[in-house]
Amino acid sequence: METRDFKRLKVLDKLQWFFDRMGVNYSVMRKILQVKMIMDERRVPTIFNQNKKKDGTVKKESNGFIKSLWVYLLMSLFLLPFIFLGGNYLFQMSLIFGIIMFMVMTTMVSDFSTVLLDIRDKNILYTRPIDRKTINMAKNVHVMFYLLLLTAALVGIPVLAGLFRHGAIFFLITVIELILLNMFIVVITALIYMAILKFFDGEKLKDIINYVQIILSLSIMVGYQVVVRSYELVNLDIVFIPKWWHLFIPPIWFAAPYEMFLNHVFSPTMVVLSVFAVLIPIASFLLYLRLIPSFEKSLEKLSALQAQKEKKRGKIGESLLKLICRDQTERASFCFAGIMMKTERDFKLRVYPSLGFSIVIPFILFFNQIASQPFAETAASNLYLSIYFAMIVIPSVVLMLSFSGKYKGAWIFQVIPVQNMEMIISGTLKAFLVRLYVPIYVLLSVIFAAIFGVRIIPDLVIVFLTSCLYTLICFLFRKITMPFSEPFEAAKESDSWYIFGLMLIILPFFGLHYLSLYLPFGKYLYMIVLAVALVFGWRWAIGLKLKNVRV
Amino acid sequence: MSEEVLSIRNLRKNFGEKEVLKGVDLDVYRGQIIGYIGPNGAGKSTTVKILLGLEGDYSGEIKIFGRDISNGDISYKKKIGYVPEMADVYDNLTGYEYLTFVGELYGLNHDLVEYKAKGLMDLFGIGEVFHTRIASYSKGMRQKLLIISSLLHNPELLFLDEPINGLDANSVMVFKEILAELAAQGKTIFYSSHIMDVVEKISSRIVLLNDGQIVADGSFAELQKKQGGTLEEIFNQLTGFHNHEEIGRRFVSLVQEV
Numbered sequence: 150m151e152t153r154d155f156k157r158l159k160v161l162d163k164l165q166w167f168f169d170r171m172g173v174n175y176s177v178m179r180k181i182l183q184v185k186m187i188m189d190e191r192r193v194p195t196i197f198n199q200n201k202k203k204d205g206t207v208k209k210e211s212n213g214f215i216k217s218l219w220v221y222l223l224m225s226l227f228l229l230p231f232i233f234l235g236g237n238y239l240f241q242m243s244l245i246f247g248i249i250m251f252m253v254m255t256t257m258v259s260d261f262s263t264v265l266l267d268i269r270d271k272n273i274l275y276t277r278p279i280d281r282k283t284i285n286m287a288k289n290v291h292v293m294f295y296l297l298l299l300t301a302a303l304v305g306i307p308v309l310a311g312l313f314r315h316g317a318i319f320f321l322i323t324v325i326e327l328i329l330l331n332m333f334i335v336v337i338t339a340l341i342y343m344a345i346l347k348f349f350d351g352e353k354l355k356d357i358i359n360y361v362q363i364i365l366s367l368s369i370m371v372g373y374q375v376v377v378r379s380y381e382l383v384n385l386d387i388v389f390i391p392k393w394w395h396l397f398i399p400p401i402w403f404a405a406p407y408e409m410f411l412n413h414v415f416s417p418t419m420v421v422l423s424v425f426a427v428l429i430p431i432a433s434f435l436l437y438l439r440l441i442p443s444f445e446k447s448l449e450k451l452s453a454l455q456a457q458k459e460k461k462r463g464k465i466g467e468s469l470l471k472l473i474c475r476d477q478t479e480r481a482s483f484c485f486a487g488i489m490m491k492t493e494r495d496f497k498l499r500v501y502p503s504l505g506f507s508i509v510i511p512f513i514l515f516f517n518q519i520a521s522q523p524f525a526e527t528a529a530s531n532l533y534l535s536i537y538f539a540m541i542v543i544p545s546v547v548l549m550l551s552f553s554g555k556y557k558g559a560w561i562f563q564v565i566p567v568q569n570m571e572m573i574i575s576g577t578l579k580a581f582l583v584r585l586y587v588p589i590y591v592l593l594s595v596i597f598a599a600i601f602g603v604r605i606i607p608d609l610v611i612v613f614l615t616s617c618l619y620t621l622i623c624f625l626f627r628k629i630t631m632p633f634s635e636p637f638e639a640a641k642e643s644d645s646w647y648i649f650g651l652m653l654i655i656l657p658f659f660g661l662h663y664l665s666l667y668l669p670f671g672k673y674l675y676m677i678v679l680a681v682a683l684v685f686g687w688r689w690a691i692g693l694k695l696k697n698v699r700v
Numbered sequence: 701m702s703e704e705v706l707s708i709r710n711l712r713k714n715f716g717e718k719e720v721l722k723g724v725d726l727d728v729y730r731g732q733i734i735g736y737i738g739p740n741g742a743g744k745s746t747t748v749k750i751l752l753g754l755e756g757d758y759s760g761e762i763k764i765f766g767r768d769i770s771n772g773d774i775s776y777k778k779k780i781g782y783v784p785e786m787a788d789v790y791d792n793l794t795g796y797e798y799l800t801f802v803g804e805l806y807g808l809n810h811d812l813v814e815y816k817a818k819g820l821m822d823l824f825g826i827g828e829v830f831h832t833r834i835a836s837y838s839k840g841m842r843q844k845l846l847i848i849s850s851l852l853h854n855p856e857l858l859f860l861d862e863p864i865n866g867l868d869a870n871s872v873m874v875f876k877e878i879l880a881e882l883a884a885q886g887k888t889i890f891y892s893s894h895i896m897d898v899v900e901k902i903s904s905r906i907v908l909l910n911d912g913q914i915v916a917d918g919s920f921a922e923l924q925k926k927q928g929g930t931l932e933e934i935f936n937q938l939t940g941f942h943n944h945e946e947i948g949r950r951f952v953s954l955v956q957e958v
Binding site: 350351352477478481484488489492493494557558560561562564566567568633 | 752753754776782787790791797801805807835
């Protein structure tokens with residue numbers, strides 16, 4: 150069978166003379182790149198993880214990353230207004246470069262950390278007769294190739310628009326700067342990895358990468374909501390007075406040359422900033438080349454082992470735990486699920502962005518209102534009920550509790566005679582509420598109470614009780630499995646309709662709460678009803694559901 | 701004869717068209733260490749998985765601790781410990797978190813499991829990674845963790861599948877002592893492995909499975925009396941494998957063609 154060849158490599162073949170001159174063994178490098186690209190096709194980029202192929206059938210392999218470029222292309226349209234509006238370059242271009250840097254860098258960390266940090270290279274390639282120079286060049290070409298595609302997708306349209314709007318000089322500056330920026334980003338990323346590895350071990354680094362992935366997913370979800378609204382807020386007449394701390398903000402360096410060459414502002418600050426834009430990326434790249442050996446050395450720490458200190462539960466934690474979970478199996482399951490939610494990276498990547506989303510969405514809703522009416526009016530209104538939107542995260546997370554990237558570990562449930570499954574499920578649901586939902590909800594409540602006053606505290610309690618009850622309801626509508634025992638790929642397309650359907654159940658709760666506001670003592674009555682339903686319903690409902698399944 | 705721990709009668713199992721177990725009969729008594737051996741694909745792991753309830757749809761009768769396991773009562777598993785080959789664990793947990801979780805699922809008190817787990821890991825020389833994530837463990841450490849997790853609840857019957865995989869020579873010696881001591885305390889051990897000299901030394905009884913059937917059953921001395929030679933040679937003879945020399949020779953000659 151013929152190994153797949155790539156068009157991109159055929160393009161690269163044209164540059165063979167360059168690599169030969171560098172002393173790189175081109176045919177070996179080409180082989181390495183070919184294998185790496187085949188592996189890339191079997192990886193799913195962060196942006197796509199929500200709709201990963203789910204039916205389990207083997208589709209034709211195609212590079213997920215290249216497909217994800219469409220998303221970036223779409224996002225690039227949001228940059229257009231900043232290109233078209235006015236000639237306040239320092240401000241506009243800092244904003245644009247800020248966005249580009251953020252997007253490229255987070256994508257770099259989330260999707261190419263595997264390229265930069267592949268320790269398999271060490272065992273597989275370094276043991277073979279290939280010189281280091283060739284291996285490093287292969288790595289760099291590999292990263293550069295994707296970075297090139299990514300920036301092209303992200304800025305292609307805006308740059309062309311700029312060419313028409315601002316002329317050829319604008320275009321030229323942009324192209325040169327983008328190359329510098331990309332170099333800078335590769336170096337910065339590598340240096341950050343190095344710094345992290347210097348102080349922590351590989352597990353910590355993987356955690357940090359995981360958080361960057363979460364932030365990327367979240368900012369894309371929120372980005373669409375915010376960006377569109379932000380055009381109104383951005384004041385393009387803003388007068389930009391250079392301050393000394395601007396020297397430390399890279400996007401401003403990159404914006405300075407526009408101001409210099411297009412607006413003819415040759416103030417010392419502009420010159421210094423522009424020089425920074427050119428010199429610092431080049432200097433950091435040279436530094437990086439010298440640091441590569443120590444980078445490789447620090448990569449060894451990726452798989453190294455650090456003994457960790459014991460983390461003991463305090464007395465208070467212990468008694469709280471006993472209060473929340475009376476039963477021992479329930480407690481064990483509560484702790485287990487809590488740790489899984491905290492440390493299982495696949496799970497976090499799928500669940501945390503939507504948790505973040507549920508913090509943001511209630512605000513997006515009433516910021517519109519705040520903009521259009523006086524603050525006192527908002528504070529006196531019933532708008533705090535938008536906190537119900539925090540609940541939309543519950544159905545998908547409850548569904549996700551069945552899944553895990555480490556699902557294979559679930560054999561343990563079968564070997565151990567788990568007789569009170571009820572307690573396992575109850576513990577898992579409680580872990581979700583306590584470990585994931587409560588922190589978010591408390592944060593939201595504090596902010597809401599600050600805006601709307603302490604008068605809404607009873608309402609906040611009602612919404613929290615409703616959330617607990619709603620979690621239970623979501624569980625009742627779900628297929629029963631052991632927690633964390635199925636691969637994410639087993640999640641079905643139909644699940645999203647399911648989740649949507651479950652979200653509709655929030656409406657009657659919202660309605661009841663709203664009605665209760667118009668009755669004297671209505672909300673306290675409602676609160677008691679909810680509390681009673683929760684206390685008596687919890688075990689009964691879980692037990693009932695399990696019984697139905699066994700029959 | 702001492703107490704019967706496990707009895708299998710005419711156990712058969714199909715995977716699709718293929719018959720993997722073709723009528724296995726076996727009686728195991730308290731305190732025995734059974735060396736359960738056989739070539740790849742003979743049905744060893746399948747037998748163990750059926751015994752543990754990980755595989756269903758078999759025919760025949762299996763009694764563990766005198767009770768039929770097909771009646772849906774899974775409480776017999778409380779007295780079983782299992783070390784699977786190539787086991788996946790929730791490796792984002794720390795050793796402490798994993799072991800206490802497993803112990804508590806067996807119904808042990810949290811403090812007791814913690815005390816036992818810590819002590820056992822210390823004795824196995826991996827106490828310092830008690831609070832480290834399993835993902836960063838070496839192969840040997842992982843294996844030790846699995847062994848400990850199978851013993852936390854003081855089981856009566858142990859199923860071990862290549863348990864010494866990845867352990868260093870010193871740890872293997874410790875482990876052999878542990879097995880001998882467990883058997884002396886009346887525990888029953890089912891030991892599957894491909895490492896014949898270890899099986900030969902530790903087993904009080906050897907059961908050889910070939911193509912879904914038991915082809916030899918007895919102590920090593922008894923087998924030797926019948927067949928002669930080392931366990932490895934007995935294994936070769938009984939599984940009808942003679943051409944290893946020729947295959948070896950041809951393999952090397954192909955290697956030399958450059």
